[in-house]
Amino acid sequence: MALRSSVDARVLIIGCGISGVGAAQKLIRQGFRNVRIIEATSRSGGRVKTGRLDGKIIEIGANWIHGPSQENPVFRLASQYQLLDEECMSEENQSVDIGGLPPLLSTWLSSSGKKLEAEVMAPAVEVFLSLLKKCQEFYTSSDAPMSSMGEFLEREALRISNEEWKEDETRKLRQALFSTLMKLECGVNGTHTMDDVDLGTFGMYKSLPGLDCTFPGGYDGLITHMMNELPKDIVLFNKPVKCIHWNNIHSQSSSKEGTCPVTVECINGEIFEADHVIVTIPLGYMKKHHDTLLNPPLPQHKMHSIQRLGFGTNNKIFLEFEQPFWDEECEVIFLVWEDEYDLQNHVSDMKTAWIRKMSGFTVLKPTERYGHILCGWIAGHESEYMETLPEEEVLHTVTRLLRRFTGNPTIAPKKLVRSQWFHDPYTCGSYSYVAKGCSGQDIDNLAEPLPLTGSEAEPLQVLFAGEATHKSFFSTVHGALLTGWREANRLISHYNPSPRKVTANL
Ligand SMILES: Cc1cc2nc3c(=O)[nH]c(=O)nc-3n(C[C@H](O)[C@H](O)[C@H](O)COP(=O)(O)OP(=O)(O)OC[C@H]3O[C@@H](n4cnc5c(N)ncnc54)[C@H](O)[C@@H]3O)c2cc1C
Secondary structure (H helix, E strand, C coil): CCCCCCCCEEEECCCHHHHHHHHHHHHHHHHCCCCCEHHHHHHHEECCCCEEEEEEEEEEECCCEEEECCCCHHHHHHCCCCCCCCHHHHHHHCCCCCCCCCCCCCCEEECCCEEEHHHHHHHHHHHHHHHHHHHHHHHHCCCCCCEEEEHHHHHHHHHHHHCCCCHHHHHHHHHHHHHHHHHHHHHHHCCHHHHHHHCCHHCCCCCCCCCEECCCCCCCHHHHHHHHHHCCCCCCCCEEEEEECCCCCCCCHCCCCCCCCEEEEECCEEEECEEEEECCCCCCHHHHHHHHHHHCCHHHHHHHHHHCCEEECCEEEEEECCCCCCCCCEEEEEEECCCCCCCCCCCCCCHHHHHHHEEEECCCCCCHCCCCCCEEEEEHHHHHHHHHHHHHHHHHHHHHHHHHHHCCCCCCEEEECCCCCCCCCCCCEEEECEECCCCCHHHHHHCCCCCCCCCCCCCCCEEEHHHHHHCCCCCCHHHHHHHHHHHHHHHHHHCCCCCCCCCCCC
């Protein structure tokens, strides 16, 4: 079958998150006229989701532009749309290069209600950061001594602690802080335990220069601006896709416009025909539905990589207070359980102890914009369990926790809003990570189109984008955007087989 012209080619994009919107934007700019986005929910943005707490902006999903500098396409777009404040736009901010680990002014509270001294805690933070740096280096040196991050961090942290910190009380407190930092790292990686994160490939993730910044008017402003550049009726909302039939499997449905290599079947029974489909569905959803999402099914190697790669949960619990109990300059509050000096990063009894998985809180700044709001971070199965509890129970448990750690029995948050990403049926978790035993090849497998080498005789049918398909920026908004552009470029090259390479950096 001869290729249609790019102008007429029917392209369906599944998912209206940033990767889907980015792909549509690029295709339309290149003259593709027949592009539609099919979205399961009633909104665009996916994991970019801005909410409100008492009228104040809170980010239920993505929060920061990680590495806001010229190489970051989200930063470039946000600057173009004038969505960032002066500080974030400044050359100085863009040039800060701290390897993705922003230095925050911290307060450490202990489970016996004491504020812990910076002189006691700071050395443990330093050791932990240096160990993370070491983990990153194993990617290039290829000599990771063990398979998981958890094993390595635990062994090395305890070794250093025993060798360098003799005084028992301080040593135990510092080790307890290691447990807190492990829990925090579970959230950063979107995993239940660091034992599940691959050590040798941890350094495959690349951080960009620039001190992380936020969107003063909400992250969803970025999506709104991008959507404004698309034709008004491009998105079909509330249409969860059930199955993508490819390889002419539904050829009886060929329309008057000719044969139709791909048909998309929605849960409500509607069928859409296409020459090409770009799938941007989150890895969490794919893990759950990969055996029925495509017909014929996905090739084995793709299926295996979907099963092997990691996709976990990191949730936020926002709390609003009448008055702050923290110091004015404080940016982050860490919770240190004094009995956790054996480097735990998960709890033994979910029902009674899930709250122990919460590593701490970030303080929403500036105060003039947010008032007094804390954002609590909790990852893993404990986080997934928290999602199932009534809101009042979560509020009650967090209030008890705060009273214990501050030693102040009157503390009472006035409002709570939490995210529930694991039970979101179209996300099924928060973001992807390279699980123990996986490699960059698994991400390549995930990103591989069907058929693999599109040609005039065998045109591309199903293409794959979304954050989990980016080898060095997985789990981020900029990674997701780049994959949308990458797959749009793949189609553009398909119709204009020139020296242009399929690249995301355009
Ligand atoms: C709590 C949290 C905090 C985060 N913080 C940051 C951060 O600070 N900085 C950062 O860079 N990144 C952050 N991220 C990650 C970032 O949000 C994601 O990597 C990015 O938004 C993913 O975009 P995407 O287009 O790949 O997927 P999504 O945004 O998930 O879009 C996929 C779309 O597909 C739709 N869909 C799913 N199934 C179907 C179906 N069957 N039929 C039709 N449509 C379907 C979904 O509804 C969704 O709209 C965070 C994520 C979370 C959850």
